[in-house]
Amino acid sequence: MSMAYLAQPQQQQKLEWLDGGVFAVLLDSAATDGQLTVGRFTVAKGEAPPYHLHTREDEVFMLLKGSALIWSDDQEMELSEGGIVFLPKNVPHGYRITSDTADLLMICTPAGIEGMFRHAGRDLTTPRPDGFQISPDLLAEAADTYGQIIVGPPR
Template sequence: MTMAYVSRPHQQQTLEWLDGGLFTILLDSEATEGQLTVGRFDIPKGEAPPFHLHTREDEVFLLLKGEALVWVGDERHELSEGGAVYLPRNIPHGYRITSDRADLLLIATPAGIEEMFRYAGRDTSAPRPDGFEITKDRLAEAAALRGTLVIGPPR
């Protein structure tokens, strides 16, 4: 049975992510019956995930505010406010935020990628443990759970 779902801020989960950035899960597998994940990043300058590819989902990034460099395979692109990138599964990619802050919308289909963020990130509704960090090992474990392959360091 297909049903509409309305996501309100008090229902959304915000996770501390790489380099002190935040990732808010707006719509997850449960809300969309496995169809898609929608999330929003609030990220500082310099934030860059490892170069990676997804084997299970296609991604779209929409840069709502800020500037970034985006690598798709061997190509490097500058992305500015309002720019969008479509990343089919199995295409290596990465990005680096070049503005002071960025507001980045993520859409992935099918849903499930949010579990990677939940596994490695920290729910901001709970107290922050001393020394919290997302280690390379923890990030690699989280990525592997969702069929994401880390293929190189951040660019």
């Protein structure tokens, strides 16, 4: 049985992610008894992860601010502020931010994907090493470890 969990913004882990974006871990496996992960991305125009699929979890994205192109399998869709998309496991997908900045809420069930972000990202409470970047090899290693399959480059 899960217990109620509360974390104020200053208590939420923030990680440097792709293209200098920030991923905040709002709820993780430990907080939800493995049931779901909730995260929030703050990113800039052009941010785009590799085209990928999840083998373990379904994903929901809600675009709180900004605009993006979303690809799911063979469909291309525009997502505007307030829009939401469901991305089932084992379906290839990706996105590209088209606005100057964007704020995205991500919910994945079951939990566990936060491990990938922690594996490859950099905790913002630690000093930034010179030249820090998430290399394609590190991203591929993190993806593989946490059940993600990279199927192509960003779109």
